Amino acid sequence: MATLKSDLPQGTLDLLILKTLAVDPLHGYAIAQRLEQVSRGVVQVPEGSLYPALHRLENRGLLSADWKETETGREAKFYRLTRKGRKQLEAEAASWRRLSKAVGHVLAMADGGTE
Amino acid sequence: MNWWLRVARRKRMEEQLERELRFHLDQHAGDLIARGHAPDEARRQARLSLGGPEQVKEKCRDARGTRWLEDLARDTRHAFRTFRRKPGFAAVAIAILALGIGATTVMFAVVDSVLLRALPFPEPDRLVTLHGFNEQFGDFWGFSAPDLDVLRRASGSLEIAAWTYGGGTISEPGEPEYADGRLISAELFATLGIRPLHGRAFQPNEDRPGAAPVAIISYALWQRRFSGDPSAVGRTLVFDGKPYTVAGIAPPSFRLSGDADVFTPLGQSNDPRMQNRGSRFIHVVARLRPGIALAGAQSELAAIANRLAGEYPKSNQGIAMRLHPLQQELVGDVRGTLWLLLAAVGLVLAIACVNIASLFLTRSISRGRELAMRVALGAGRGRLMRQCVTESAVLGICGGLLGILLAAASLRPFVALWPGSLPRAEEIHLGGPVLAFAIGSSLLSGLFFGLAPALLVPLQSLEAALRAGGRTIAGSSRRGHSAFIVCEIALAFVLLVCAGMLGSTLLRLSSLDPGLNVHNVLTARFAISPGALENPAQIRAAWEEVLDRARRVPGVEFAALADIVPMREGENSLPYRTTVAPLPPNREPVALASCVTPDYLKVMGIPLREGRFFNDYDREGSEPVVVVDENLARHAFGGQSVVGRQLWIPAMGDTPVQIVGVVGHVRHWGLAGDDQSRVRDQLYYPFAHVPVRLLHFFSSVMSIAVRTKTPPLNMAGPLGFALRGADRDQALYEMRTMEQLVGASLARQRFLLLLFGVFAGIALLMAAIGIYGVLAYLTGQRIPEIGVRVALGATAPDVIGLVLRQCVGMVLVGLGAGIVVALAAGRVLQRLVEGTQPVHAATFAVTIALLLAAALAAGFVPALRASRVDPVKALRQE
Numbered sequence: 001m002a003t004l005k006s007d008l009p010q011g012t013l014d015l016l017i018l019k020t021l022a023v024d025p026l027h028g029y030a031i032a033q034r035l036e037q038v039s040r041g042v043v044q045v046p047e048g049s050l051y052p053a054l055h056r057l058e059n060r061g062l063l064s065a066d067w068k069e070t071e072t073g074r075e076a077k078f079y080r081l082t083r084k085g086r087k088q089l090e091a092e093a094a095s096w097r098r099l100s101k102a103v104g105h106v107l108a109m110a111d112g113g114t115e
Numbered sequence: 116m117n118w119w120l121r122v123a124r125r126k127r128m129e130e131q132l133e134r135e136l137r138f139h140l141d142q143h144a145g146d147l148i149a150r151g152h153a154p155d156e157a158r159r160q161a162r163l164s165l166g167g168p169e170q171v172k173e174k175c176r177d178a179r180g181t182r183w184l185e186d187l188a189r190d191t192r193h194a195f196r197t198f199r200r201k202p203g204f205a206a207v208a209i210a211i212l213a214l215g216i217g218a219t220t221v222m223f224a225v226v227d228s229v230l231l232r233a234l235p236f237p238e239p240d241r242l243v244t245l246h247g248f249n250e251q252f253g254d255f256w257g258f259s260a261p262d263l264d265v266l267r268r269a270s271g272s273l274e275i276a277a278w279t280y281g282g283g284t285i286s287e288p289g290e291p292e293y294a295d296g297r298l299i300s301a302e303l304f305a306t307l308g309i310r311p312l313h314g315r316a317f318q319p320n321e322d323r324p325g326a327a328p329v330a331i332i333s334y335a336l337w338q339r340r341f342s343g344d345p346s347a348v349g350r351t352l353v354f355d356g357k358p359y360t361v362a363g364i365a366p367p368s369f370r371l372s373g374d375a376d377v378f379t380p381l382g383q384s385n386d387p388r389m390q391n392r393g394s395r396f397i398h399v400v401a402r403l404r405p406g407i408a409l410a411g412a413q414s415e416l417a418a419i420a421n422r423l424a425g426e427y428p429k430s431n432q433g434i435a436m437r438l439h440p441l442q443q444e445l446v447g448d449v450r451g452t453l454w455l456l457l458a459a460v461g462l463v464l465a466i467a468c469v470n471i472a473s474l475f476l477t478r479s480i481s482r483g484r485e486l487a488m489r490v491a492l493g494a495g496r497g498r499l500m501r502q503c504v505t506e507s508a509v510l511g512i513c514g515g516l517l518g519i520l521l522a523a524a525s526l527r528p529f530v531a532l533w534p535g536s537l538p539r540a541e542e543i544h545l546g547g548p549v550l551a552f553a554i555g556s557s558l559l560s561g562l563f564f565g566l567a568p569a570l571l572v573p574l575q576s577l578e579a580a581l582r583a584g585g586r587t588i589a590g591s592s593r594r595g596h597s598a599f600i601v602c603e604i605a606l607a608f609v610l611l612v613c614a615g616m617l618g619s620t621l622l623r624l625s626s627l628d629p630g631l632n633v634h635n636v637l638t639a640r641f642a643i644s645p646g647a648l649e650n651p652a653q654i655r656a657a658w659e660e661v662l663d664r665a666r667r668v669p670g671v672e673f674a675a676l677a678d679i680v681p682m683r684e685g686e687n688s689l690p691y692r693t694t695v696a697p698l699p700p701n702r703e704p705v706a707l708a709s710c711v712t713p714d715y716l717k718v719m720g721i722p723l724r725e726g727r728f729f730n731d732y733d734r735e736g737s738e739p740v741v742v743v744d745e746n747l748a749r750h751a752f753g754g755q756s757v758v759g760r761q762l763w764i765p766a767m768g769d770t771p772v773q774i775v776g777v778v779g780h781v782r783h784w785g786l787a788g789d790d791q792s793r794v795r796d797q798l799y800y801p802f803a804h805v806p807v808r809l810l811h812f813f814s815s816v817m818s819i820a821v822r823t824k825t826p827p828l829n830m831a832g833p834l835g836f837a838l839r840g841a842d843r844d845q846a847l848y849e850m851r852t853m854e855q856l857v858g859a860s861l862a863r864q865r866f867l868l869l870l871f872g873v874f875a876g877i878a879l880l881m882a883a884i885g886i887y888g889v890l891a892y893l894t895g896q897r898i899p900e901i902g903v904r905v906a907l908g909a910t911a912p913d914v915i916g917l918v919l920r921q922c923v924g925m926v927l928v929g930l931g932a933g934i935v936v937a938l939a940a941g942r943v944l945q946r947l948v949e950g951t952q953p954v955h956a957a958t959f960a961v962t963i964a965l966l967l968a969a970a971l972a973a974g975f976v977p978a979l980r981a982s983r984v985d986p987v988k989a990l991r992q993e
Contacts (some may be wrong), residue, residue: 028135029142048166052138052174059178067131077135 013053015096018062018081018089027065027076028054052081062088125185132175136168136407158896190505197506204478205510208471211881212514212560215467217521218874220545220553222457224522227552228543230450234442235368235542237308238402242441243273243409245399245416249433253793256444257395260388261379262423262431266399269419272412273401276306276382278371280396283355283815284642285377286844289340293642293848294354294376298384299331306402314348314363321362322382329380330359334367336376352377355815356645368541372398372445387808389829392430393766400441413438416635432699445538451947452863456787456870459610464560466606470885472564473599475507477892504565511561512554519545519553594678596889597925603885605936607878608966612937612942614875615958617868620951621861630856632682632720635672636853637827637834638680638820644840651807654814655735658802661838661845662712665821668837670830672822675715676802679707680818681783682856683849688794691764693751695771703765706796707783710805710813716778718822719853724759726776733801739767740801742776747796767800785860787883787950819847827852868950879969886922887973892979894918901981902989911982918981922974923967930963 020026020034032050057063062085068078081089140161148155165171176185198205245266246254258266258277267275281296301322304310311331321329330352332340339582341347345364352359354377365378381397388394403412416436423431509953523545530540537543647657658676665674679685687710690703709715713729730744741762748757761771782789783799789795805813819838821829828850851859858865894901901914909917941954 026136029139032139047164048171049174051171053140053177055175056178066860074138074141075134076138 012096013049014057015089017050017053017057018085019093021063021079021081022086022089025068025078025080026077027070029076031079040045057085061085128179132172132221132243136165136171140165140168177675183501186501187505190502191509193502194506197509201478204474208474208510209514209517211467211470212511212557213517213521214877215464216515216518216553216560217525218460219372219457219556220518220522220549221526221551222370222453222460224526224545224549225530225537225543226453226457227546227549229446229537229539230453231548232542232546234445239442240440241403242307243401243403243412243438244441244444245273245275245401246437246439247395248435248437250982254437255395256398258397258399259392259395259430260390260397261392262395263397263399266419266436268555269422270401270412270415272404272407272415274300274302274306274404275399276300276303276547277379277397277399278303279398280372281377281379281384282375282642283402284645284844284846285336285340285352285354286645287351287353291844291846293337293372293640293846296377296379297371298353298381299371299378300381303400306400308402308446309366309369312366313365313647313657314361316363317380320402322380324383324385326380326383328359328383329362330354331363331365331378332361332363333376333378334368335374337364339895354379356648365841370541386812388812392427392977401438409438433702449538452867455867455944456946459613459871459874462606462610463877464556466524466603466878466881468560468563469599469602469606470881471507471510471560471887473596473603473889475503475564476596476599477762477888500566504562507565508558508561510561511557511564515554515557518557519550522553525808532866534859534866542947596893597928600882600886600889600925601929601932603878603882604926604966605933607875607882607934608873608930608962609937609940610620610871610878611962611965612933612954612958613940614871614942615962616944616951616954617871617948619955619958620948621864621868623952624786624861624864624950626785627782629681629722629786630779631853631856633853635823635825635827636718636720636820637823637850638683638818638831638853638856639831639834639847639850642818642839642846642848643814643816643817644842644844646842646844647840648811648814649942651810654810655803658814660815661819663854664837665819665834668821668830668833670823670825670833672824673714673717674819674821675718676712676817677715677820678710678813678816678818679783679800679858680820680851681719681781681853682860683851685816686783689764689766689798690760691747691796692799693760693762695763697765704750704796705794706743706763706798707794708766709797709799709803711799712802715820718820719781720822722779723783724777724779724948725756726774727802728776728778729799729803734803737803739770739772739804739859740775741772742778742799744778744780744797746780747798748777750796762798764798767804772800782860786857787864791949798799864948864950879966881971882966883973886926886970887976890918890922890974891977893921893981894981898981898984898989901984905984906986906988914984915975915978918978919971919974922970922978926967926970930966934959 016035016039017031020031020038026034030053031054032047054063058065058079062082063079064082065077065079067075070076143161143164144154144157148154152160161166165709177709185466221579234242236242244256245258246256247258248254248666263277277300279298281298282294283296285292285294299317301317301319304316310316312334314331317329318332320326332347332352337343337347340352341350348361348363350361352361359377359379372545388396401412403409416438420431420434422438424434524534526543526545528535530543641661643657643661648654662674662676665671687708688705689708690705692698692703711729713731713733715721716723716728724745729740733740742763743751743757748754751757751762752760757774757777759776762774763769763771778799780795783797784792802813802817821827821830821834831847831850838847839845901909901917904917905914937959938954945951945953
């Protein structure tokens with residue numbers, strides 16, 4: 001099982017968190033679950049790095065946080081995308097698409113070359 | 116949330132972090148239970164997948180960006196705890212540092228106020244002084260009144276003002292008192308850009324002969340005589356027998372080359388020298404007009420000087436004019452001394468830092484286990500260094516603060532100790548730049564002695580330390596320790612050599628023959644009653660009576676008058692020649708001329724070499740005669756017999772004067788300065804031959820000198836009483852014994868020797884303590900090795916030799932480095948302190964011996980301890 005999951009490339013955790021929060025505010029545990037679901041278990045999200053990343057993004061002003069009640073009636077810290085965060089998300093997503101497209105091209109070319 | 120809020124709400128943020136993580140764990144565990152896990156197992160898995168709550172918390176704290184501040188607070192607290200646990204170490208380090216910082220701060224405060232800070236005038240960098248210059252005398256400050264007039268009218272680039280020395284007795288209001296005065300031109304206040312505190316400055320129409328007498332008085336005199344009453348302006352002050360209307364009060368900080376109390380208009384002066392183009396006795400201060408550069412003004416002055424030389428070749432040929440920044444002039448020769456002392460004090464501070472660094476190194480090695488433990492627990496090298504540096508910075512700041520307090524307490528006493536008057540002394544204080552300097556240097560010192568050990572103890576050896584129990588790493592730090600000792604020895608050596616040079620200089624200078632018998636001679640300036648100065652006959656009679664009364668004071672052996680007194684301020688240099696044919700102007704040799712009464716030779720105890728000195732037959736109208744000193748006889752006549760030969764002295768008229776005697780040379784310029792002075796020939800002429808037109812002027816400069824049978828200072832009271840005159844308006848002032856004057860002529864050398872001696876002593880002591888500490892430590896580390904040696908048959912002397920050899924090795928390297936630096940420092944000293952000779956081999960030898968002795972003494976205790984090592988115990992220790 002573990003061999004099928006690959007490590008998250010450096011710096012992509014931030015992008016994934018921002019994307020996850022694009023729709024509605026979530027608390028940390030929900031973010032972790034959402035990431036797990038969305039990436040269909042392919043990407044191993046290190047839970048230990050999740051919270052430091054959240055705090056870092058909050059300090060950079062990309063996220064803001066409020067304490068709110070969950071449906072079970074407990075207080076939890078909900079993270080929300082700020083306007084700055086949304087801009088950052090768009091920029092990073094665009095650059096990620098460019099990069100993955102370029103990598104895809106290169107890989108296709110290499111395939112053609114060897115066969 | 117911004118950074119500051121994050122710092123301020125640290126506690127709340129910690130709580131929230133805790134709650135957030137707990138929520139996560141509970142949720143995760145809840146989900147797992149819902150999927151059928153046992154509660155305990157669920158909790159364990161949740162914890163595992165999060166990866167340790169404490170580690171996560173740490174990372175979150177890092178993400179906050181306030182981490183370093185929290186670390187700093189923690190490290191500071193830790194530092195204080197460490198110091199409390201070892202108060203002796205902290206106290207020694209802080210005391211050493213406080214001394215170093217305190218001394219450096221005092222010196223820097225003086226340097227800052229005197230040399231670096233701008234003068235307290237508006238646009239101070241546009242203020243200049245004018246000097247005359249010719250090849251014979253070099254640079255000199257004087258201008259003559261007629262030249263000044265030309266200068267004023269011709270210069271378009273300079274606002275010119277002038278002043279010269281004066282003085283007289285204030286007889287009203289209050290008790291008669293002698294007061295120093297300055298004659299100033301009307302423009303002086305405006306040129307400097309200052310205003311009187313009350314009243315007004317002089318008007319141009321008051322600055323000319325015959326105008327109504329007005330005076331500006333000093334703040335001190337205003338307080339003393341008028342108790343600071345503003346209505347003093349407009350009142351009458353009787354000064355030098357003349358009623359002056361007080362026009363203004365000078366601001367308290369106003370000084371012109373020393374303190375003066377009465378300022379009068381220069382243009383009103385009836386000094387006969389005012390008419391003489393050759394009498395250069397006026398100081399010229401000027402302000403560059405807007406848009407004019409120094410070079411432009413300089414070239415204009417060159418043209419004016421050229422024109423004057425063409426028009427008045429007799430007095431002005433070969434005389435150029437030069438501009439200097441005013442600040443440079445005011446500070447004068449103090450500059451060198453101050454930088455020298457700052458450098459010396461800096462050396463002491465450097466030694467102090469090296470010493471503390473070596474203490475720190477020793478301690479950080481003995482704390483090796485603690486540090487190694489921290490490394491094992493995950494502290495990075497940077498983090499460890501930060502902790503070390505925080506500790507030393509805390510120490511540095513404590514030492515610095517204490518040092519600033521020390522400096523604040525000792526600044527005034529130090530300035531008071533300065534020989535003579537320190538220029539701008541009243542401006543010296545611990546200002547912002549000085550405090551910044553003190554705090555900066557204490558932080559830098561702290562960084563230095565914290566970083567040095569941290570860099571010298573490699574991390575690997577710390578790990579080794581953990582394994583070996585903190586014993587085997589001594590070798591790696593030995594080089595670090597040796598480096599500290601080498602530095603200390605080198606620095607101490609430099610200071611010791613400088614102190615040695617100054618000491619031998621002082622010894623040599625003190626043993627010089629001043630050329631006169633300095634014991635039992637009292638000299639004083641004398642303000643004669645203004646009432647006696649009405650006509651020449653009366654003046655001569657008044658002086659005759661003064662001498663007569665002085666002679667009759669019990670205990671007085673001889674009494675004489677003189678216009679200049681050896682080794683005291685004041686001089687009168689006259690050109691002379693040995694032929695009737697005039698030499699090119701300003702090419703004539705110059706002699707120091709003293710106007711004296713017949714008993715002068717007996718009062719001063721100057722030896723008569725040939726012929727006779729003056730007697731009562733040398734009176735008004737008799738043949739003009741002079742007595743010369745052996746220097747003049749040698750220079751002018753090449754050592755032939757000179758009695759009966761003639762000299763032409765332009766200042767005394769066109770007729771020649773006859774030489775009637777030769778006397779010994781007197782070190783007029785001070786024991787130290789006489790050999791370097793430009794005017795070394797001396798001649799004497801009788802007071803009786805002073806021409807009638809100059810009698811009034813000479814009466815204001817004559818001093819009285821008496822030879823006494825008892826200690827001369829005991830005579831001061833009776834003499835003053837006997838000479839106060841019928842109207843009680845005559846006063847003796849600036850009373851000095853010749854011994855005091857001789858002593859004062861070496862005051863600079865003595866002062867420097869005192870300071871360097873103290874610095875060198877401190878340096879030697881610190882070096883010895885440093886050597887002791889390092890050797891004790893290194894030897895302690897080598898005990899197992901020594902145990903093996905003893906077990907193999909080494910005797911006690913062998914072991915002592917082993918330790919001392921190590922010590923001598925370090926000292927020799929330090930001496931090698933020290934000698935190079937000391938040679939350079941000696942050059943500087945020689946240039947800055949008059950009378951200093953090149954470094955003697957003997958000075959080096961003595962200093963080396965002293966340092967070696969101190970090092971051996973410091974090393975002997977650890978060596979002895981090592982020699983008593985019990986091999987069995989030592990080996991068991993391993």
